[in-house]
Amino acid sequence: MSGVPVDPVYGDGPMPGQYPYTRGIYPEMYRSRLWTMRMFAGFGTAVDTNGRFKDILHHGGTGLSTAFDMPTLMGRDSDDEVWSAGEVGRAGVAVDTLADMEDLFADIDLGAVSTSMTINGPAIVALAQYIAVGDKTGVDRTHLSGTIQNDILKEYQAQKEYIFPPRPSMRIVTDMMRFTAAEMPRWHPVSISGYHIREAGSTAAQELGFTLANGFAYVEAARAAGLGIDDFASRLSFFFNSHSDFFEEIGKFRAARRIWATWMKERYGATSERSLMCRFHTQTAGVSLTAQQPEINIARVAIQALAGVLGGTQSLHTDAFDEALALPTEKAARIALRSQQIVAHETGVASVADPLGGSAYVEWMTDEMERRAVEILDHLLELGEGSILEGVYEGIDNGWFVGGIADSAYRFEREVNEGTRIIVGVNAFTQGNDGDDGEGNGTNLLRIEQDTEDLQLKRLAAVKQARDDEAVRRALEAVGQAADDPNTNLMPPVIDAVNAYATEGEICDTLAGVFGRYVEQAIV
Amino acid sequence: MMVESQGQRGAGREAPIRVVLAKLGLDGHDRGLKVVARMLRDAGMEVIYLGLRQTTESVIAAVEQEDADVIGLSMHNAGHLALAPRILQALADSGLDVPVVIGGIVPDADVATLKELGISAVLHPGASAVEVAGAIRRSVA
Numbered sequence: 001m002s003g004v005p006v007d008p009v010y011g012d013g014p015m016p017g018q019y020p021y022t023r024g025i026y027p028e029m030y031r032s033r034l035w036t037m038r039m040f041a042g043f044g045t046a047v048d049t050n051g052r053f054k055d056i057l058h059h060g061g062t063g064l065s066t067a068f069d070m071p072t073l074m075g076r077d078s079d080d081e082v083w084s085a086g087e088v089g090r091a092g093v094a095v096d097t098l099a100d101m102e103d104l105f106a107d108i109d110l111g112a113v114s115t116s117m118t119i120n121g122p123a124i125v126a127l128a129q130y131i132a133v134g135d136k137t138g139v140d141r142t143h144l145s146g147t148i149q150n151d152i153l154k155e156y157q158a159q160k161e162y163i164f165p166p167r168p169s170m171r172i173v174t175d176m177m178r179f180t181a182a183e184m185p186r187w188h189p190v191s192i193s194g195y196h197i198r199e200a201g202s203t204a205a206q207e208l209g210f211t212l213a214n215g216f217a218y219v220e221a222a223r224a225a226g227l228g229i230d231d232f233a234s235r236l237s238f239f240f241n242s243h244s245d246f247f248e249e250i251g252k253f254r255a256a257r258r259i260w261a262t263w264m265k266e267r268y269g270a271t272s273e274r275s276l277m278c279r280f281h282t283q284t285a286g287v288s289l290t291a292q293q294p295e296i297n298i299a300r301v302a303i304q305a306l307a308g309v310l311g312g313t314q315s316l317h318t319d320a321f322d323e324a325l326a327l328p329t330e331k332a333a334r335i336a337l338r339s340q341q342i343v344a345h346e347t348g349v350a351s352v353a354d355p356l357g358g359s360a361y362v363e364w365m366t367d368e369m370e371r372r373a374v375e376i377l378d379h380l381l382e383l384g385e386g387s388i389l390e391g392v393y394e395g396i397d398n399g400w401f402v403g404g405i406a407d408s409a410y411r412f413e414r415e416v417n418e419g420t421r422i423i424v425g426v427n428a429f430t431q432g433n434d435g436d437d438g439e440g441n442g443t444n445l446l447r448i449e450q451d452t453e454d455l456q457l458k459r460l461a462a463v464k465q466a467r468d469d470e471a472v473r474r475a476l477e478a479v480g481q482a483a484d485d486p487n488t489n490l491m492p493p494v495i496d497a498v499n500a501y502a503t504e505g506e507i508c509d510t511l512a513g514v515f516g517r518y519v520e521q522a523i524v
Numbered sequence: 525m526m527v528e529s530q531g532q533r534g535a536g537r538e539a540p541i542r543v544v545l546a547k548l549g550l551d552g553h554d555r556g557l558k559v560v561a562r563m564l565r566d567a568g569m570e571v572i573y574l575g576l577r578q579t580t581e582s583v584i585a586a587v588e589q590e591d592a593d594v595i596g597l598s599m600h601n602a603g604h605l606a607l608a609p610r611i612l613q614a615l616a617d618s619g620l621d622v623p624v625v626i627g628g629i630v631p632d633a634d635v636a637t638l639k640e641l642g643i644s645a646v647l648h649p650g651a652s653a654v655e656v657a658g659a660i661r662r663s664v665a
Contacts, residue, residue, distance in 0.1 A: 070550040070601055082579065083550055086606025091551075160552030160576055201555045287555070291629075291648050324649060325631055406558045413559045417653050426650040445631050450606075522575030524561040 009353040016312075016353040020261035022254050022366065024312040025277040029353035030344075036315035037340050038116065038281065042067030042093040043327060044452045045459065046103035049093040053108060065116040065317070066104070067092035068126075075122040075163045075508030078456045088453035091327065096456070096505070098498045099463045101129035102136070111139040115146035116191075116281075121163035123150040124172050125504045128495040131184075147188040147237060150176060153214040153392055157401035159196035160520065163508055166396055168483075168515035170389075172490060173218065174225040179491040181232050189232075190218055191239045191281065198241035199287045201409020204252045205369055207241060209376025210401060212259055213388055216377070219268055220389040229268055233275035242308040243285040244300060250356060251365030253311025256280065259370055259377075282308035283317040289324040292425040292433045297321035302339045309343055310356055316340055326445040399523055406524065460503070467501040475500040476510045483514035541664055544592040546574040546583050547599075548607045556628060556649065557598040560656055564596075567657035580614040587615075587622055593664045594644075599628040604638065612642045623663035627651065 008028040009016055017027030026032060039061070041052045053064050069092040071077065071084040077096050078088045088094050095101055105115075110133065119126045127148050134144050152169040155162040162169065173190060180189040194211035202210065215236065222232050238256065242249050260278035264270040284304040289297045298321045305318050318336040320328030328336070344350055356362040377388065383400075384391025395401050415421035422428045475497040482488040490511075497507050545561050547554060554576055561571045572590045574582065587595060599607065604626060615622060626638060627647035635646045644663035647656055 074550045076550065086603045087550055087601060090603065091601045160554060199555070201559075290650060292650060325629065406555075406562075409555050410559055410562050413563075413653075416650075423650070427652075445633075520576065522573050524558050524565075524571070524573045 006351050008351075010355075011358045016357075019265070019273075019276060020258045021277055022258040023354035023357045025257065025279060025314075027353065029312060030309070030350035031353065034344055034350060035309065035313055036063050037061070037337060037344075038063040038065050038315045038317055039333065039337055040065040040067050040116075040118065040283075040317050041333075042069075043091075043446070044089040044093060045456050046093055046095060046100040047106075048089075048452075050104055050106050050108075053104070057108065057113065062112075063114050063116065063315070064108075066118060068117075068119050069094045072096070072126075072504065073119055073121065073161050075125070075504060075512075077503045077505030078453070078460050080505060086453070088456050090452075094452075094456045095126070095129070096460045096503050097463045097501050098129050098132050099459070099501065101126075101133050101498075105130075105133050109139070110134045110137065111143040113145070114186075117146065117148045120149055120152055120155050120159070121161050121169075122504055122508050123148050123152075124176055124490060124494050125498065125507050127176060127180075127189075128491065128498045131495055132498050141183045142185055144184055145186040147191050148176075149191045149193060149239070151190055151193045151214065151239075153217060153396070154193050154196055154210070156396040156518070156520070157197060157210060157214075158200035158202075158405060162518045162520075164512060164515040165518045166393055168511075169518075170217075170221050171486060172511075174221050174227075175490045177218075177222050177232050177235075178225065178227060179489055180235065181227060188235050188237045191237050192218065193239040195239050195241045195283055197405065198243065198285065200405045201287075201412065202405045203408050204243065204245065204248050205372035206376065206404060206408060208252050208256055208259075208369055209373035211238065211240070212256065212263075212373060213377055213380050213392055215260065216263065216268070217389040217392045219264070220387060223268075224389075229264075229270045230272040230275050233264060233268075233270050234272060234277075237314075238278055238280035240280050240282050240308075240313075241285050242282050242304040242311070242313075244288050244304060246303060246307050247362060247365050248369070249304070249307040250311045250362060251369040253280070253282075253308070253313065254354075254362070254366040255369035255373060257312070258366070259373060263377075279314050281315045281317070282311070282313040284308070284319045286319050286323055289319060289321070290423065290425050291324040292430065294321050294324060296425055297324070298335060298339065301336060302343070305340050306343055306347075306349065309349055310354075312354060322445065326447070329446045399521065402520075402523065463501055464503075471500045472497075472502045472506070475502055476506055479507060479510045480514060483511050541569045541594065541660060542572065542590060542592045543569050543594050543596055543660060544572045544574060544583060544586050544590065545596045545598070546578040546586075547576050548578055548580065548583070548597060548611065549601070549603055550577065551599070551601040551603065552576055553600040553628075554598070556600070557596075560596065560598070560627060563653040563656050564660065567653065569657070569660065580611050583611065584614050584618050584620065587620060588618070592622060594660055595622055595624045596660065597624060597626050599626055599630060601629075604628070604630050605634060608638055608641055608643055625659055625663050627656070 016024035070087045076083045180187045192215040194207040198207040257278045261276040320332035320336045322332045380391030478493040482493045623644040645659040
């Protein structure tokens with residue numbers, strides 16, 4: 001504010017941009033380039049979300065981030081009467097066939113935007129549809145830029161949006177890694193996500209340890225599939241949660257970079273600098289938002305966003321204050337974006353790289369987060385007899401991950417109940433909770449009405465009516481044959497199937513016919 | 525944790541309350557349901573935890589097999605207005621008089637609608653262990 005000139009970085013020892021990147025992956029961090037403000041959107045039909053996307057681009061955004069509805073995330077078509085009724089287009093956009101993906105990106109140049117698609121179990125279908133839209137609109141595959149979450153391991157541990165069992169799912173992921181490494185150099189085929197592990201109730205250290213373990217598991221799986229580490233490692237990215245315990249979060253982000261760099265170099269033999277850099281997206285903690293006095297969530301989100309920035313994130317989504325009640329309204333989403341803009345442009349924290357580096361407390365917290373995460377990694381190595389990948393499979397099979405997360409979630413809840421942990425508006429400072437101010441009582445919430453579902457059912461029926469059923473049958477048969485043969489890459493036949501307008505549900509059912517479906521043990 | 529002793533359990537019941545806990549449909553947010561399961565166990569109830577991806581049929585089957593007193597359903601993905609009538613209808617069709625309690629993300633404006641449909645109670649995020657156990661006890665009283 002007062003115009004005091006500041007250097008890009010302060011301190012000594014390994015600096016930002018230098019191995020092991022504890023202080024950040026770039027020498028000048030946000031002074032050279034601000035983080036990407038990537039806001040997640042999706043609701044209703046593809047046409048509805050296309051409108052929101054164009055709005056985002058019109059306001060200067062260059063990154064799109066797609067939220068799919070539950071049936072799409074679970075590989076079920078909108079007309080699946082058992083599973084989809086009541087959920088179509090509600091928590092995200094419904095995408096059944098290539099026709100929906102075409103409408104979702106209508107009049108948007110896929111060569112000029114980067115697109116993030118948050119989908120895991122049926123990720124191979126969504127990526128195939130996106131490639132097909134690019135092919136149809138004349139965008140070369142080498143120009144498609146973006147990220148597909150495709151982190152199936154954390155689904156068994158936390159988010160539970162799996163379809164097939166772990167091992168065949170990992171085969172799909174490695175097929176996608178191989179395909180994108182060969183044909184789509186600007187695509188990130190996996191975003192290794194701690195976010196959902198944390199939302200499910202883990203501690204910060206568990207989030208860090210489990211997520212890095214999953215990252216190393218993908219590395220081991222890709223190497224086992226014959227990929228060279230430096231051919232794919234630079235395309236791996238991460239996605240972390242930023243919760244309310246400010247310095248713990250900052251320590252977690254710094255420790256993530258240090259552990260990834262040292263293990264990738266020393267344990268996995270990566271040599272390219274980019275293979276060693278832990279790049280990550282951050283989202284503020286949805287689970288920390290309270291339905292009580294929802295406006296105070298604006299303060300929580302701002303503080304969590306600041307922790308993400310001080311932790312050196314590459315991109316950031318800030319949650320809307322009304323998300324404990326429903327999908328965000330446009331106004332609430334705008335306030336969330338404005339909060340990061342305040343951090344970026346008013347606070348001055350972007351002027352100096354890793355401004356907290358060298359603080360005795362922050363360095364201690366970074367070391368402590370590292371120590372706790374490495375304990376988890378060592379446990380999994382032991383469980384897998386020297387292989388993190390096998391340790392992760394074993395931890396999924398024996399309930400170690402879900403049990404650890406549930407224990408932490410319950411401990412947190414007990415502390416809130418006992419009053420040893422204060423949550424403003426929940427167990428303290430509750431005056432104002434019953435305020436009749438028009439917010440939080442449901443009057444100003446975004447609602448997706450039943451006619452969205454009816455409309456999507458009509459759209460799907462029209463596509464099924466118009467397509468060549470024999471071509472669909474042949475394409476699905478080819479998908480099944482490829483699934484049966486571990487040496488055939490699944491991507492090309494799945495692209496053919498989506499081009500024949502096979503539905504997502506049909507493709508997933510075909511794969512499930514070979515791979516089976518995963519059912520988790522119901523343990524508390 | 526503020527846990528009421530078993531002796532305080534209401535309605536003069538002898539046996540512990542038996543609660544079926546489940547999530548209907550595709551939503552995978554099971555943190556809340558798992559926490560509630562442990563809260564109710566700590567409060568002396570017997571929990572039949574069905575977990576994720578249940579159908580109205582599987583919930584009804586569990587209620588019959590386990591002779592449950594009450595059903596607890598967790599909802600997070602805005603499906604409550606579609607799913608609540610289905611489970612209530614299925615209960616009626618099976619001739620079962622078992623109360624249903626819903627917990628999760630439910631806008632205040634929908635609570636009255638759900639209660640008119642016949643849902644016994646709606647619990648919001650942040651409900652304490654005492655509130656959760658109390659709602660279950662009142663529903664079976």
